[in-house]
Amino acid sequence: MNTIGNLLRLTTYGESHGAAVGGILDGCPAGVEISLENIQAELDRRKPGQSHITTQRKESDTVELLSGVFEGKSTGTPISFIVRNKDHHSSDYNNLKDIYRPSHADYTYIAKYGDRDHRGGGRSSARETIARVAAGAIAKEILSHYHIDVKAYVSQVGSIKVGKQYTQLDLNTTEDNIVRCPDQDIAKQMITAIEEAKEQQDSLGGVITGVITGVPAGLGEPVFNKLHADLGAAMLGINAVKGFDYGSGFDGTELPGSIHNDPFINEGGDIKTSTNHSGGIQGGISNGMDINFRVGFKPIATLVKEQSTINKSKEEVTIKLKGRHDPCVLPRAVPIVEAMAALVIADHLLIQRTRRL
């Protein structure tokens, strides 16, 4: 269950304070250009310490490719990659060995496995997503061959929301600020909000919006592996994610069908729809329009602020978490959302090759 995908399959491993995190990407077609630099660049977008609003941990997160690539191209065999863990402050966690941190996975891991690696969250640490970002960078190479582009941005932090639709924004400016929001004014407000949350030893959640352009019509399976179902599962598998919707999403549930329906039009010989409440997916299958979706993140559970909880002996205790954590994970989660989206689309591109005689 540490594997995702049907034909393009990612399996990940690793705990935050173990020897390494990494993964195996199986099913990558032969002939894809694999650039260590591109993979590292995506990891750098995810790594800690990249700005004053992220955790100040220093981790270089340098990736090594172990297999499946020969003379700069994928060979068709499994691509394995590894990032060694460094900068362990495992002792930060010693006092937490027997305490169930609120809204963490401490208690549930014990309930599941009987015991756990308590250092730094172990397997539940977001360090696991390193493997996803590395694999996603390879998936993006596959997509680029098809002229498919995956972009994500922070559209909400706490109660501060981007009011514009993605079509009204220049998504090429997302990286122009440290919060990764293409609305530069809203970005400033978001940064201030995060700074304040940090000062108050608190944390903030928010929303990341994803946009995939260039997807040909026909991707996605009609029933259980609807394209949005696979996208949703991929997003809901990211740490701290609480919700997913696409196209008109939850807002669209309030519209009448006569407004919500997207009329087909002939646009210079191409089949398009005049509106896109469908979010580029109809009956679970892409229709050639942009695919857009939202991913809701809860505020991170790790707080410096004092909290009450219980320990293994079920005694009430109070804790103040040291560690060095993000007051808001959204900015660093942008490349993770992109990676998971890229993996899902690339997987369905391969599946679709097999759907007609």
Place this chain on the structure above:
Amino acid sequence: MNTIGNLLRLTTYGESHGAAVGGILDGCPAGVEISLENIQAELDRRKPGQSHITTQRKESDTVELLSGVFEGKSTGTPISFIVRNKDHHSSDYNNLKDIYRPSHADYTYIAKYGDRDHRGGGRSSARETIARVAAGAIAKEILSHYHIDVKAYVSQVGSIKVGKQYTQLDLNTTEDNIVRCPDQDIAKQMITAIEEAKEQQDSLGGVITGVITGVPAGLGEPVFNKLHADLGAAMLGINAVKGFDYGSGFDGTELPGSIHNDPFINEGGDIKTSTNHSGGIQGGISNGMDINFRVGFKPIATLVKEQSTINKSKEEVTIKLKGRHDPCVLPRAVPIVEAMAALVIADHLLIQRTRRL
């Protein structure tokens, strides 16, 4: 890709105007009491024509069990069930053969497969969910053995919303009205809204809330098959679903961590949390609290009202759909949501048996 589940696996088949719809449930443990009556009772909650606010099609949807059950109990072998299709008005669809209905799967099926069974939506018809409800009825039998209960209700129709939390409602009254909303006052408003939409030849969407009680701590996998990711994928695979969130959901993204975190408490020796923003799931694994989630449905795309679209020759045309359709699918979707939730939980119950030496 017409299969869902890991150890408890449902594979479905069938088009709306073909010979039959049905499925195979594989991996059901031996010894589960299987009652044809219970399965039929769930199908009756889903069937058309059950009230004046649903489609007036008359389909008895009588299920037959073909295998896997002996002397009233599951044998451990695949359980196959079939519902013959009746009441075909295939000719209703002849004029639609070459037209892409707005926000339907007509165009995307053609894009995917090159051709399609155009009668009644074929595989994209919600008749496919018959198989899910039948399988879900069996999953519920498994859950009842563990004292786990799955309930769903309509919490929003169009812009009419239940204001109360599920904890403030008596979910045993959900079936007391035809819209399946346990807030009887809101239910009346919803029914009126659906009647009005019908009169206006329009359709309405909404939200179904699901609540699962009695789930032991420990279900769900830490990474890709988080319990909420599997629930989300199952829900997003239901026709017309646009979004999924759980616990505090999208609303919770606006809260600070200090409020959102759920402190653990010792409640008479049991480990509980004093709030449940986590929706019963932490780190992807159940924590023993109630699991609650929301499923957003778009307004159904089939309208009697005239609409403009294009045909296969890419010419603009207008259509008025006859057929006999639901102005709002929410009431009939309640048992489908329950069925999918039951299948996911039962699957994870089995998985969890293998997680400790």
Place this chain on the structure above:
Amino acid sequence: MNTIGNLLRLTTYGESHGAAVGGILDGCPAGVEISLENIQAELDRRKPGQSHITTQRKESDTVELLSGVFEGKSTGTPISFIVRNKDHHSSDYNNLKDIYRPSHADYTYIAKYGDRDHRGGGRSSARETIARVAAGAIAKEILSHYHIDVKAYVSQVGSIKVGKQYTQLDLNTTEDNIVRCPDQDIAKQMITAIEEAKEQQDSLGGVITGVITGVPAGLGEPVFNKLHADLGAAMLGINAVKGFDYGSGFDGTELPGSIHNDPFINEGGDIKTSTNHSGGIQGGISNGMDINFRVGFKPIATLVKEQSTINKSKEEVTIKLKGRHDPCVLPRAVPIVEAMAALVIADHLLIQRTRRL
């Protein structure tokens, strides 16, 4: 675990004395010509009562297609088929309810599931293979599109063996005799041997040889899903099969490498090998030469002859099985072997479409 295949997936259901046996073939590409007559013709090769050396049970085994086919072609959606069970002599089995027949699955089913449907072998009955033959007929249609041909024949019954290699035989004459052996002289001896075994209330095993021609180079996965590993698993999943080898097989284990190696040659511009000890598969991947393999079947366990065994109370008992059984299953197993081989090759044809950018 009642599913086989990766992209082309067959799920089967049904007990011998239940309502029906059948299956779902998922992943069949759209556009394959599906002829009910062809499917029925394959089933007729498998059905009981076709000659005096098979069981005299009368079962028409009439197949019905339930989904996935429209206007004579596959639509890309799941193809479901069903064969109703008839001619039940369930009472034949009443006296066996509590007895473990030697070398049957009676005891192991009880050990596995705690209980079982004892009538006619239930799920362990070879009637389950009806679904395989039906699905295999569809797989053969896919293969015919690629000019790939799958043939099998009986090469051994008891100790009577065909001495010639398959290349020395005319495989088009396999159906010219009731034992399905293309060596007409040996066929007569086999028939006599089966007649004698029947008279002696005994049973015979043997070997079926399979030959697949026209397979392009490149099918099969390098590591765990080697083409011969998937073929082997498919064959070993057939009732009564005890062994599988391919190419030079077990005999080849005695040869030195200098003789066993197959030198590559240029044959009119085509890459061939001058010998074919590899059986058309090298490193798990087809090399374009004929694929040939052997499948060993034990003598069927059902004997009219008196046998000693124990019952559920672990008391020693003797039994004489009535029923109406084949003294030798090999002739009727030929279409089953072909079906399984066709499914495996068709599956790998689809997989291979995804292996290069």
Place this chain on the structure above:
Amino acid sequence: MNTIGNLLRLTTYGESHGAAVGGILDGCPAGVEISLENIQAELDRRKPGQSHITTQRKESDTVELLSGVFEGKSTGTPISFIVRNKDHHSSDYNNLKDIYRPSHADYTYIAKYGDRDHRGGGRSSARETIARVAAGAIAKEILSHYHIDVKAYVSQVGSIKVGKQYTQLDLNTTEDNIVRCPDQDIAKQMITAIEEAKEQQDSLGGVITGVITGVPAGLGEPVFNKLHADLGAAMLGINAVKGFDYGSGFDGTELPGSIHNDPFINEGGDIKTSTNHSGGIQGGISNGMDINFRVGFKPIATLVKEQSTINKSKEEVTIKLKGRHDPCVLPRAVPIVEAMAALVIADHLLIQRTRRL
């Protein structure tokens, strides 16, 4: 397709002359004692250079555990292990870049992927089996908890065969000689035969026999994942394997049913069979008797002796392979056979936990 197993899943990666080989074992229950020493000891049984009849390559094959183990026990999360490649003589292979070695995977890899890592066989190298042996060592730990024992030995080299049944041998003496044959007299003959083959620049194949004791009744799935089908697939996935049979195997196909059937007996209250032609498996499910099987290996294709073949330009060429290869892989393949068997049995132990309510 670089993954094997259902609940206990091994994914491997790595080319012989790449950075490393390794794997991820997912689904290992929490609480299994994991000893690096035990894993290394199994790898040492497989490593090159261990005797004068194996390749003289010097590779320490030192394994490192990267995840999934905490304080000496499995945590339930994926166990990743890695063995760095050393002692590259990649230049040995430069002259082979464009040549298709007879009965190697050179040509088929090109046919499949369009290109390949030609150094040392790349992914088709038996170095990939390192990951299997490491994972198998962990699977053996699981089995030991159930008192299940997996043993394999060389029962044939070229035409030299052990005449005795495994029950007549002391399998604890298998490691007493370098060829890993528990019949010490036959072992000497085998060693001499291998020495002679080496001298003649030739190679030898043979047979490995596997014996699994202590398996409880009830493991294995009735239809496609019969216990012997999964064992067979696992064995046929090992490099150079040409055949698999179990119990009476191919020899048993010549016996009449009246002799082949295994009568059940009550042995001091335990259910046993008086003979074991079934090889411990009936109807695909273990019956509690010993499981025994044979795995046939072809003579290794790498010969120092001159051979004729063709190159990429389809020109005839002759080659003399340098490299440093085993004249007979059987002795080193014994731990690989054991590893694969252990993985299959452990997987089915976990599956069986889910088969009854």
